[in-house]
Amino acid sequence: MALSTHTTSSGYLLPSIHSAPPFFTQQPNSSTQAVVTEHWTRIILGYARHRRLFFLRIEDAEVAGGDxxxxxxxxxxxxxxxxxxxQTILASMAGKSQAVYEPPKQTRAVLLYWRRPEEWAEVLHTWVSSTGHMNTIMTFYEITDPPVESPLSGIPEVLLRKAIAILAKTGRAQMIGAADGDGVRFFASGGK
Structure with a gap:
């Protein structure tokens, strides 16, 4: 069978290497495995972005009909x-900051960085600015589940917190703790 690209039912274009049987097998040669891992990493991050998937678990390789x-x-x-x-691929991704183990202190599930936290911080700040919410307090729920879908819809709280922390370091956000949940105030630039 000739190698060929393939479009999944969700519309994601898989590269031709995905039709090579050895691609699905862990390679004994470390340099060959490094190339295979790099290709898998690109596919995983691209597919996650395409489907807006944030988490990947080892068990997902065994679930027929899963995401x-x-x-x-x-x-x-x-x-x-x-x-x-x-598991080998995820360890490589974690080692290159393309994913982090979530929850921490285990190696079976990762939070995927198809956008790095710094990129999410910029997306968040731009979105807040475009919606007119500068200098107002927003709840995490308002950010992750807005009335109109946004680039931040469904973002996991752990990733949202990382993005807010990055904005806080530059003076563009301030965490606000409240009895009924955390909120955040955003600023146009590095001043409160």
């Missing part, structure tokens, strides 16, 4: 990514 099934399985060549191979 990741159309990437981790290739029925045309009867191959699937095995959990051990995925």
């Amino acid at each position: 990741w099934d159309e990437v981790f399985r290739n029925e045309r060549i009867n191959r699937r990514l095995l959990p051990d191979h995925l």
